[in-house]
Amino acid sequence: GAGVSQTPSNKVTEKGKYVELRCDPISGHTALYWYRQSLGQGPEFLIYFQGTGAADDSGLPNDRFFAVRPEGSVSTLKIQRTERGDSAVYLCASSVGQGSYGYTFGSGTRLTVV
Amino acid sequence: GIQVEQSPPDLILQEGANSTLRCNFSDSVNNLQWFHQNPWGQLINLFYIPSGTKQNGRLSATTVATERYSLLYISSSQTTDSGVYFCAVVQGGKLIFGQGTELSVKP
Numbered sequence: 001g002a003g004v005s006q007t008p009s010n011k012v013t014e015k016g017k018y019v020e021l022r023c024d025p026i027s028g029h030t031a032l033y034w035y036r037q038s039l040g041q042g043p044e045f046l047i048y049f050q051g052t053g054a055a056d057d058s059g060l061p062n063d064r065f066f067a068v069r070p071e072g073s074v075s076t077l078k079i080q081r082t083e084r085g086d087s088a089v090y091l092c093a094s095s096v097g098q099g100s101y102g103y104t105f106g107s108g109t110r111l112t113v114v
Numbered sequence: 115g116i117q118v119e120q121s122p123p124d125l126i127l128q129e130g131a132n133s134t135l136r137c138n139f140s141d142s143v144n145n146l147q148w149f150h151q152n153p154w155g156q157l158i159n160l161f162y163i164p165s166g167t168k169q170n171g172r173l174s175a176t177t178v179a180t181e182r183y184s185l186l187y188i189s190s191s192q193t194t195d196s197g198v199y200f201c202a203v204v205q206g207g208k209l210i211f212g213q214g215t216e217l218s219v220k221p
Binding site: 042048 | 159210211
């Protein structure tokens with residue numbers, strides 16, 4: 001597509017539930033990144049994919065967080081047993097290769113855990 | 115890991131004024147990017163600037179990689195320039211963000 005698309009734009013869930021956040025990158029972009037942004041902070045790296053494989057998942061906070069990109073295009077960030085501290089805006093970005101030409105971000109998914 | 119520090123953290127300007135935002139980073143980087151986050155949360159690319167100077171309308175940016183800093187200049191500011199400006203450096207294939215400068219331009 002023309003830009004990075006993230007769905008849903010907003011998600012409210014109850015503590016303990018499972019959620020999935022979707023990212024559809026720019027067509028042809030091989031690298032895909034997930035970030036998390038809390039209020040008043042800069043985005044924090046979670047994980048990035050080069051093709052289908054996770055090249056770096058060092059930012060995932062714990063084993064409740066998992067992400068996949070099975071066909072090298074769309075990615076899903078999965079959060080199990082959500083906690084109130086997971087509330088944040090989850091941003092996705094994509095780039096050609098490893099960002100040699102810059103990174104383009106989606107509009108984010110605002111997750112609220114109540 | 116690499117540290118990215120932005121200054122000032124907050125800035126209030128009168129419409130028409132000029133400003134300079136600074137980004138310091140603690141280690142050599144492959145590349146650097148400036149973003150504007152609008153009030154709706156969208157991160158908008160401003161400059162991809164690993165070194166040198168670039169200009170786009172009222173905005174320009176300079177990166178001096180050997181001295182580990184970058185500057186973003188905003189001239190003749192407008193109310194639509196309000197929002198948070200982030201500097202992000204590329205290390206290990208991923209972007210590392212600073213904490214941002216929150217700019218408010220008053221009419």
